[in-house]
Amino acid sequence: MDRYLVFGHPVRHSKSPFIHTLFARQTQQELEYGLAEPAVDEFAHALRTFFDQGGKGCNVTVPFKEQAFTLVDCLSPRAKRAGAVNTIKLTDDGVLLGDNTDGAGLVADLKSHGVTLADSRILLLGAGGAARGVLAPLLAELPSELVIANRTHTKAQLLAAEFHDLGPVTSQTYEQLAGPFELVINSTSASLQGALPPLAPALIHTDIAIYDMMYGASDTAFISWAKQHGARQTMDGLGMLVEQAAEAFTVWRGIRPGTKQVSRELKRNLGVI
Numbered sequence: 001m002d003r004y005l006v007f008g009h010p011v012r013h014s015k016s017p018f019i020h021t022l023f024a025r026q027t028q029q030e031l032e033y034g035l036a037e038p039a040v041d042e043f044a045h046a047l048r049t050f051f052d053q054g055g056k057g058c059n060v061t062v063p064f065k066e067q068a069f070t071l072v073d074c075l076s077p078r079a080k081r082a083g084a085v086n087t088i089k090l091t092d093d094g095v096l097l098g099d100n101t102d103g104a105g106l107v108a109d110l111k112s113h114g115v116t117l118a119d120s121r122i123l124l125l126g127a128g129g130a131a132r133g134v135l136a137p138l139l140a141e142l143p144s145e146l147v148i149a150n151r152t153h154t155k156a157q158l159l160a161a162e163f164h165d166l167g168p169v170t171s172q173t174y175e176q177l178a179g180p181f182e183l184v185i186n187s188t189s190a191s192l193q194g195a196l197p198p199l200a201p202a203l204i205h206t207d208i209a210i211y212d213m214m215y216g217a218s219d220t221a222f223i224s225w226a227k228q229h230g231a232r233q234t235m236d237g238l239g240m241l242v243e244q245a246a247e248a249f250t251v252w253r254g255i256r257p258g259t260k261q262v263s264r265e266l267k268r269n270l271g272v273i
């Protein structure tokens with residue numbers, strides 16, 4: 001049977017095996033999908049061993065995405081732009097192809113929630129790996145402006161300069177930010193510590209869409225905060241997780257699974273509904 005897995009550390013709580021097992025059932029593909037948690041300095045060896053032993057493809061998550069970028073034989077254009085790899089496929093001619101489906105997953109999830117990206121003014125919070133991974137796919141949707149704000153402003157400036165050739169991307173400090181924005185995407189890891197990015201409440205209005213790339217069984221700190229200040233449309237990263245997985249499954253198997261039912265089952269599994 002074709003073997004796939006996700007590499008991460010820690011990875012025990014990953015929902016990827018759950019999601020891909022449902023995709024395989026739905027599309028009647030015979031495959032198995034597991035977990036691997038190598039020590040941080042043993043990832044390269046573990047990756048090679050997996051493919052030497054017949055593995056067909058894998059996902060890569062924190063903290064290995066940047067390392068995976070350097071270990072594959074060739075990169076898709078979107079992985080090159082992201083500077084990170086979250087999906088690897090062994091091609092029929094034995095080449096390890098590195099891809100990145102995170103940004104496509106975010107865009108697909110935003111669209112499935114009816115969020116308009118074309119001609120919208122988008123605010124992206126954070127300038128780390130998560131932000132870098134979604135910039136190109138967001139700019140491909142032709143927003144009127146995409147503003148990056150980050151606690152360490154120089155990182156936002158560098159990121160905006162790096163992606164400037166792809167569209168109207170600028171950077172501002174949190175203090176400089178002036179609305180209105182139609183969409184705010186939180187790519188910071190602040191919610192992990194229950195903290196908030198220092199965003200002025202005045203930027204939140206009833207028609208704004210709020211997206212937190214983090215997720216949990218209950219609202220993230222950022223989503224709770226945005227709701228308190230009047231945001232009516234809030235979304236967390238659970239949908240992005242399922243959509244990036246669907247994109248990876250499509251890369252591996254050449255068949256696109258449906259995501260609606262799988263999202264519902266995942267929410268039930270997490271105790272969200």
Ligand code: ATR
Pocket residue numbers: 125126127128129130131150151152155187188189190195196197198
């Ligand atoms: P990732 O790969 O998940 O993006 P990262 O590269 O460590 O992780 O980046 C984390 C991002 O969250 C950064 O933009 C970080 O801001 P700094 O560059 O100033 O460190 C941001 N971040 C983390 N905690 C934050 C907080 N409490 N408030 C605001 N931004 C925060």
